[in-house]
Amino acid sequence: MLNKPKKMIVANWKMNVTSQKDAEGLFLSIRNVVSKLEYTQMICCPPHMYVNQVAQHANHKNYRVGGQDAYPEESGSRTGETSVLMMKNAGAEYVILGHSERRHLETKLDISRKVIAVLEHEMTPIICIGEESRDKNWKKVLQQQVKDVFNRVPKKNPENIILAYEPIWAISSDKKNPATSTEYMEALEVIKKESQKIFKTAKAVEKIRFLYGGSLDDKNIEDFLKNANVDGFLVGRVSHDPRILMTMFRLVEDHVQKELFSISE
Numbered sequence: 001m002l003n004k005p006k007k008m009i010v011a012n013w014k015m016n017v018t019s020q021k022d023a024e025g026l027f028l029s030i031r032n033v034v035s036k037l038e039y040t041q042m043i044c045c046p047p048h049m050y051v052n053q054v055a056q057h058a059n060h061k062n063y064r065v066g067g068q069d070a071y072p073e074e075s076g077s078r079t080g081e082t083s084v085l086m087m088k089n090a091g092a093e094y095v096i097l098g099h100s101e102r103r104h105l106e107t108k109l110d111i112s113r114k115v116i117a118v119l120e121h122e123m124t125p126i127i128c129i130g131e132e133s134r135d136k137n138w139k140k141v142l143q144q145q146v147k148d149v150f151n152r153v154p155k156k157n158p159e160n161i162i163l164a165y166e167p168i169w170a171i172s173s174d175k176k177n178p179a180t181s182t183e184y185m186e187a188l189e190v191i192k193k194e195s196q197k198i199f200k201t202a203k204a205v206e207k208i209r210f211l212y213g214g215s216l217d218d219k220n221i222e223d224f225l226k227n228a229n230v231d232g233f234l235v236g237r238v239s240h241d242p243r244i245l246m247t248m249f250r251l252v253e254d255h256v257q258k259e260l261f262s263i264s265e
């Protein structure tokens with residue numbers, strides 16, 4: 001695909017799959033469709049307990065496995081934690097970090113330590129940022145979040161970093177209030193400008209992959225595909241609905257195919 005990485009859909013199952021049987025069943029129901037795609041990839045992020053089991057079925061480049069968080073130290077007296085090393089040994093290649101549903105449990109320093117640890121273990125962090133509301137300070141809030149996550153992070157391999165813009169006002173279920181592609185592009189501009197100050201060159205920032213997440217489904221994904229510069233999506237609510245998810249994969253795949261076709265004409 002003209003050397004571009006595949007578009008990705010990150011399926012964050014959160015705490016919504018509650019048995020090994022369900023985790024396996026859900027993954028297998030999506031897997032066959034995803035394995036046939038040419039331009040699209042799924043990163044499945046089950047609850048920690050099921051990462052290993054799902055990873056055993058993730059034997060294809062189109063579907064990989066991620067954790068929903070990880071503790072930055074490898075081992076030690078940390079009751080209830082799952083370390084980055086444990087996550088890696090369980091088969092995860094990605095780790096969602098800084099999700100807004102966890103931010104009350106961790107400081108920005110914790111998040112940046114986790115990002116560094118994930119990179120050191122040769123996994124890919126999927127770092128979530130996003131403002132709480134579009135008030136008069138929203139750009140400043142976002143700029144600060146970019147600084148907080150990137151300042152301490154090694155700058156040499158930006159292609160190993162994924163940043164998900166997830167405005168808190170747009171996330172999840174009952175509110176169903178997604179951002180529009182225009183709002184995403186406004187935020188992306190702020191994020192890229194601030195990242196460039198830290199990574200020094202526009203070229204480095206172009207290597208980071210940027211995702212959108214927040215009440216996304218098969219009804220609104222086309223707005224982003226058609227009108228936004230987006231490398232993929234992070235989905236929560238619909239991530240355990242195989243029917244909706246498969247429609248979304250199909251829409252992404254068709255869009256990329258059309259785009260490539262129009263370039264080659």
Ligand code: PEP
Pocket residue numbers: 012166170171172173213214215216234235236237238
């Ligand atoms: C999320 O919580 O990361 C998320 C994108 O959730 P939802 O799709 O339900 O808004």
